[in-house]
Amino acid sequence: MIYLDHAATSFHKPLEVAEAVYHALRGTGNSGRGMHGVSLDASRIVYHAREAISNMFNVGDPSRVVFTNNATESLNIAIQGLLKPGDHCITTAIEHNSVLRPLYLMKERGVQLTIIPADEKGRINVSQIEAAIRSETKAVILTHASNVTGNVLDIEAIGKICSKHSILFILDASQSAGLIPIDMQDAEVSALCCSGHKSLLGPQGTGVLCLANQVLPAPLKVGGTGIDSFSHKMPKFLPEALEAGTLNIHGLAGLLAACNYLNDYGQSRIFEKATEYAKLFIDGVKDIPGVTLYGDFESELRTPVVALNMRDVDSKEIANELFERFEIATRAGVHCAPGVHKTFGTEEQGMVRFSFSHFNTRNEVNEAINAVKILEEESR
Numbered sequence: 026m027i028y029l030d031h032a033a034t035s036f037h038k039p040l041e042v043a044e045a046v047y048h049a050l051r052g053t054g055n056s057g058r059g060m061h062g063v064s065l066d067a068s069r070i071v072y073h074a075r076e077a078i079s080n081m082f083n084v085g086d087p088s089r090v091v092f093t094n095n096a097t098e099s100l101n102i103a104i105q106g107l108l109k110p111g112d113h114c115i116t117t118a119i120e121h122n123s124v125l126r127p128l129y130l131m132k133e134r135g136v137q138l139t140i141i142p143a144d145e146k147g148r149i150n151v152s153q154i155e156a157a158i159r160s161e162t163k164a165v166i167l168t169h170a171s172n173v174t175g176n177v178l179d180i181e182a183i184g185k186i187c188s189k190h191s192i193l194f195i196l197d198a199s200q201s202a203g204l205i206p207i208d209m210q211d212a213e214v215s216a217l218c219c220s221g222h223k224s225l226l227g228p229q230g231t232g233v234l235c236l237a238n239q240v241l242p243a244p245l246k247v248g249g250t251g252i253d254s255f256s257h258k259m260p261k262f263l264p265e266a267l268e269a270g271t272l273n274i275h276g277l278a279g280l281l282a283a284c285n286y287l288n289d290y291g292q293s294r295i296f297e298k299a300t301e302y303a304k305l306f307i308d309g310v311k312d313i314p315g316v317t318l319y320g321d322f323e324s325e326l327r328t329p330v331v332a333l334n335m336r337d338v339d340s341k342e343i344a345n346e347l348f349e350r351f352e353i354a355t356r357a358g359v360h361c362a363p364g365v366h367k368t369f370g371t372e373e374q375g376m377v378r379f380s381f382s383h384f385n386t387r388n389e390v391n392e393a394i395n396a397v398k399i400l401e402e403e404s405r
Contacts, residue, residue, distance in 0.1 A: 026352045026354055027352060028382075028385075029353060029379045029380060029381060030354045030355055030378075030380055031223070031299075032200060032223065032330050033223075033380070035223055035224060035225075035382060037382060038279075039226060039286040041283075041286055042228065042280075042283050042286070045278040045281065046275050049070060049274055049279075052066060053066045053067040054066070055274070056068040056251075056272055056274055070274060070277055070281060071092070071272060071274065072087065074092070074281040075088070075092075077280075077288075078090045081202075082217055083207075083208040083209050083210050083211070084217075088262075088264055089236045089237070089238070089263050089264070090233065090234075091235075092231070092264070092268060092273070092277060093233065093234055094273070095232040096197065096219050096232050096233075097123040097220075100124055100127055100218045103234060104166060104195065105127060105243075106242025106267075107193060107216070108131050108136050109135075109136070110134055110135025111137075111161065112136050112163035113161040113163060114137070114138060114162065114164045115139045115141065115157050115164070115166070116128055116138065116139070116141070117140065117141045117142075117143065117167050117178075119147060119176070119368070120167065120364060121197065121361050121362050122361040122362070123199070124166060124168065124197050125363075125364070141153045142368070143364070143365070146176070146321040147171060147174040147319065147368055151179055154183060155186045158192065162192050164187075164192055164195055165193070167183070167196070167197065168199070168200065169196055169201040170201045170205070170327075170328045171320070171330075172199070172360055173332050173360050173362050174320030174365065175328040175329065175330035175331065175332075177201070177324070177327055180194075180214070181212050183212075184213035193215040193240070194214050194216075195214075195216045196212075197219070199220050200224070200330070201219075201328065202224060203225040203226060203287055203295070204295065204329075205326070206292065206293075209235060210237075215240050216235065216242075218232075218233070218235075219232070224382075225280065226287065228276040228280065231279070234267065241263065242267065245267070246269045295383045298383035299381045299382050299383050300329050302389075303381045305387065305391075306379060306390050307331055310331075313397065313401050315335055316334070319332045319333065319334075319369055320332065328380075330378060330381075331378070333379070333397075334374055334376055334377065335397075335400060336401075338374075339375070340357040340358060340374055340375035340376050340377045341375065344357035345357075355379050356377075357375055359372070360375075360376070
């Protein structure tokens with residue numbers, strides 16, 4: 026199988042990740058739930074994973090790294106825990122439903138919402154974000170990179186705007202974490218949310234919420250923390266304030282191993298190789314009659330994601346043919362990003378998304394190009 030669906034989850038994992046999960050399953054207990062050896066071993070894994078994530082995103086304090094099940098949980102904690110009725114927030118038309126649905130929920134609770142539209146290439150004009158700010162604006166909440174088009178937003182410019190107006194900047198980094206360097210302090214990010222199973226190369230069931238100083242959302246869930254057990258409420262300090270219940274120790278062991286791999290191999294090398302494959306694919310399909318590409322391909326910075334359609338053929342039909350006939354795994358449909366498809370008028374057709382990794386090869390990319398050529402000829 027040729028796996029070109031890394032934007033959904035990284036199928037190819039470093040061997041070290043699987044080994045770390047196995048060893049944790051065989052040798053660790055429950056972090057913070059005992060003073061015996063295997064419990065302390067679990068606590069060490071959790072701490073070192075916090076430290077690795079803190080260093081990766083320049084959080085500044087490992088205790089401000091909160092572990093969750095996925096980016097969706099992280100975003101729900103940040104959005105539901107920081108916004109209140111009467112607040113106003115700003116987002117964009119290119120967001121994933123993990124941002125949009127929590128915001129729609131908060132809108133029902135009295136939060137005002139402004140959605141910045143995208144242009145004909147799916148780009149967001151940063152100046153429109155600043156123009157939408159008003160006295161009751163509490164936060165700007167948006168993605169770093171579109172999971173459909175691969176377009177990347179200028180988070181440094183957005184962070185400066187948020188800092189200038191003293192509002193929160195909540196960033197969905199699910200598509201960029203592990204690929205594009207993110208410095209929370211330089212970009213003035215208030216809360217960074219991402220999953221561990223995409224370009225961070227960790228296991229599924231791992232998510233990250235990194236919080237800047239003085240940012241403390243209300244808990245989304247409450248329960249046991251292993252400390253302060255006589256209190257009726259969650260602890261007031263991080264990370265325990267937001268981590269009710271048993272953590273996914275085995276997954277975090279894998280995430281720690283993935284972070285170490287990223288540091289050793291080099292994120293820049295990973296990004297360059299994946300981008301090389303994406304560009305090779307773009308060059309191979311862009312001039313095929315009947316093929317439409319979506320996104321800004323003139324930008325120097327974009328993630329290795331390519332979305333396309335063939336004439337008026339349903340995207341799911343194309344993706345099925347790619348897998349059944351050519352054993353090429355892609356993603357079809359709306360990709361949980363309805364605003365992107367409203368922008369491009371592809372609500373019914375959807376798009377076929379090819380997303381690349383440094384684990385792919387040039388031969389695999391060439392096979393994908395040839396498959397697109399064959400299917401397009403047959404669709405005439």
